[in-house]
Amino acid sequence: MRLQTIFGLIIMTAAVSACGENRGASPNPNVVATGGNSDEQEFNDPDRSTIWDLFGDRNSEQITNVNRYLWAASLDVLDFLPVQEVDPFTGVIVTGYGTPPGGGRQYRATVHISDPALAARSLSVSLQTSGGAPVSAATARAIEDAILSRARQLRIADNKL
Secondary structure, three states: OHHHHHHHHHHHHHHHHHHOOOOOOOOOHHHHHHOOOOOOOHHHOOOOOOHHHHHOOOOOOOOOOOOHHHHHHHHHHOOOOOEEEEEOOOOEEEEOOEOOOOOOOOEEEEEEEOOOOOOHHHEEEEEEEOOOOOOOHHHHHHHHHHHHHHHHHHHHHHHOO
């Protein structure tokens, strides 16, 4: 009976140690810290997986730093549109349909802030109409210009404090 218990423990230890795929190689801390290459580190291969990968988050999103002035200005300029979704981690604002003051057509906007810099390249605005009519590039550019101007005003007001 004692021999069966020892033999069972040996088999279980071998099975558990095979799950880690260590293979006796100790990682070089300099390679791990700098990213290394796949020739030096076997465990950096993206095609390989272990049992612990089942517990990881496979649907993780890219997190972007968002310029706070562009974010606040976007919400301020588009305040006539009902906000449906906001994601400050990816820099996306999605609004519902609304009518601008003094206008007759309903618009919907999606704003993407892709960079922490207060610059035009950081801002992307997409407009849609409720009737499916195309939105002119000049209208989208006017919204982007209004957001950029408001963001600059907010930054200037913040620096005066």
